[in-house]
Amino acid sequence: MRKTISCMLTANAALLLAAVLPFQLAPGDVAPSRPPVPAGSAGSPGVPGAPDVLAAPPGRPESPGRPVSGRGHAAVRFPVLRPGAEGTIVLAVRRRLSRLGFDEGPPGLTYGPAMRAAVWAFQKANGLPPVDEVDGPTWRALAHPARIRPLVPSGGPTRVEIDLRRQLLTVWRNDRPELVTHISTGNGEHYCEKGHCGVAVTPTGDFRAWLRTPGWTSGPLGDQFYTVYFNGQIGFHGSEKVPRHPASHGCIRIPLHNARPIYDMIQPGDPVYVRRPGPADERPKSRRT
Structure with missing residues (x-):
């Protein structure tokens, strides 16, 4: 019977994640590892997680997602994150959104309603339809975001x-x-x-x-x-x-x-x-x- 894989990354998986994410992680962006999540919870295979992608055994079908090229790495298939997902990869996306000016709400490892609103805003600002998922096009936009263009360039500094x-x-x-x-x-x-x-x-x-x-x-x-x-x-x-x-x-x-x-x-x-x-x-x- 296949062993349940947790969404919570181990220390080694977190280091691998930091190496292949399509954007740079600052010190402290990778959270410490957490205990495994029981099957059927938000962190079970029902919500794709990074280990399903980065540590899949040979011959195993890839998890849902689209390839995203990381700097200096071959294309990596990142998971489609949906509301309810948990783990360090969620934390990395939250911090990336925050640095780009899209407030993702109170800190944490969970993809909750506040993060969903931030994902919608980010997608719309990058010419993407607002959807609940952090999907392939959203991963690519996180790697190379659009410049926020002013509607009124001379409207005042604030x-x-x-x-x-x-x-x-x-x-x-x-x-x-x-x-x-x-x-x-x-x-x-x-x-x-x-x-x-x-x-x-x-x-x-x-x-x-x-x-x-x-x-x-x-x-x-x-x-x-x-x-x-x-x-x-x-x-x-x-x-x-x-x-x-x-x-x-x-x-x-x-x-x-x-x-x-x-x-x-x-x-x-x-x-x-x-x-x-x-x-x-x-x-x-x-x-x-």
Whole structure:
């Protein structure tokens, strides 16, 4: 009977992983080994893990995934990581996303909801469809990410740019992209809730942050977490529901783990630009890192 292989890497497998990942790991990126995970858990073969790829015996079929070339190495077949996966390879991806400006949430070895939102944002910023998996195209993009291009290059050193087409919000500080997050904006539909009726639109234009409300607040259209208003009663705020499509009444929904950091970065008077760029304007430009 085949021995169950854990997603948690041993020390030797972790060193091998560091050698073949398509991007560089900084000191401390490889976590210490953990005890084996029982079969049927999130770390069992039901969620592909690095040892299934890097230590497969001769003749064994390859795990799901696509070849990704590492620097100085032949093509290596990396696993398709899905929500619920655990292990050092998940930690490496989380830290890579964080270094590229895509906040992946509280630290850990698990592919949870916050990391999924970061993966969506990263995929969209790199011209990929947002999917739950860290698949072959996502591995390649992690190795050679697209440059984040400003929507308003002369908009000020500290600003917020909201891309309605790609459903992305970028906070710029010192003219550098500090944080990029997945969002959900107005769905364009008519609504009537609790006596309030209107059309769920997020207008484009040039605005400025004006009112900030910390923590949770409640309004006629729902609960909001760390809100920054910039256009009357329209603002960006944390929400428990941030799907992959426009779904709000007009505000910009942000994953909860990004709401407080963005709130702390943006002060009253900072510019907020809302745009709907055409496909040619949003084409990512690749670079090697």
